[in-house]
Amino acid sequence: MLSYTEENYLKALLKLSSQNQEKPEAGTNEMAAYLGVKPATATDMLKKLKEKGLVSYEKYGKILLTAIGRQNGIAILRKHRLWETFLYEKLDFSWDEVHEVAEQLEHIQSAKLVNKLEEFLDFPEFDPHGDPIPNSKGEMPVVIKTLLSEIEPGATCRVIAVKDTSKAFLQYLEKLQITIGTVLKIIEVINFDRSVNIQIAGSEARNVSMKFADSLFVCR
């Protein structure tokens, strides 16, 4: 049985490994920063997780999930995303509110609960932010995600996920009436400040920052 805290470390490691692909390991400071603790605290916990066979880690070395650690991390992620979907679909939460509560719900221990929840939600494949939901075997759809910033001017694309899940960004998207599935057309990239002119679902053009364009995943 894993503690609440141990679970959070595994999930954090999974997240940190899977962003920057080709860099499946993490550092102590990186982990600590992500989890909002001090590096000394992370060192302690990493030793414990190593003892339990959940991470591979040598003093001053890089941190990697073991197969078991990964499996456990994915189980938490599965619960997190299923709960987010529940809150969004069934309880009318907005997509900037779900994460906070799912952070708590993901730690509820009951195999039956998660499987019944999945069934109740009709086996969703993606959470409200467009992230894939692992199935009960830990498998999830692999989707080719392109950043909006990588789309050529003139081209059209469809929003499939958010990279940044902060309230500020999600609320801004809401205001712009951009959601998962919205079709965007890149008009042009302004050379001066690298801001981007986009057309949202066929309406009149709008200017957004490059930071914005770096925070949205789309497919062509």
Add this chain to the structure above:
Amino acid sequence: MLSYTEENYLKALLKLSSQNQEKPEAGTNEMAAYLGVKPATATDMLKKLKEKGLVSYEKYGKILLTAIGRQNGIAILRKHRLWETFLYEKLDFSWDEVHEVAEQLEHIQSAKLVNKLEEFLDFPEFDPHGDPIPNSKGEMPVVIKTLLSEIEPGATCRVIAVKDTSKAFLQYLEKLQITIGTVLKIIEVINFDRSVNIQIAGSEARNVSMKFADSLFVCR
């Protein structure tokens, strides 16, 4: 903000106060036994709860909830019963499975979640065991509950709640096809062993123990 453990103490105290009416206080050992900890542990926690103004308690004296403590306890109970209802109604849990998971879910902190959940469940008044669900103001229906053992032979009554919520009892009820709302008729009480002959929903008579009859709440 209350800790997970503090919440459990308040809920326990609420439970212990409300069973034996005319005895709204509890003892240290009683609390400890109920919570599965040692009396020394309970003493420590009670001092802390007193510090926080949640219980009134003097060394070697009886333990009582303050108004604030009671209010907090009721909020936990509300969540517990709403979650039980959710699991039972929406996720097909059986009534002997819901309690365990609700013990975890009751500690999730989100006012919005509990209120939306209540709405989603269509403002249920009773949980799967027939216990009243406090509303958002902390009020709950007062129901006159009679033990099956107090019903006179010859009389008919309707099951409204279970007093014992153990798996063993609930599964036995299931087997007997007794649920909330089932109509029972007392045929006779056997003098020899005080066992009770009952008719379940009009079917042929059956014999149950006095312990059984002491574990079911009915109304006439």
Add this chain to the structure above:
DNA sequence: TAAATTAGTTAGGCTAATCTAACAATATAT
């Protein structure tokens, strides 16, 4: 390559929640 910077560890301490063992107060029985 030597110095400076960044990353990571260790030692020692704190708090919440638990325990055991010894003790003290209260209640019960003879």
Add this chain to the structure above:
DNA sequence: ATATATTGTTAGATTAGCCTAACTAATTTA
């Protein structure tokens, strides 16, 4: 009323998860 049993408290220890301060290793820069 005294002895006994029950109930509750205290002292001291443990564990998990966190911290700060001081240190060490690894990496980057000049």
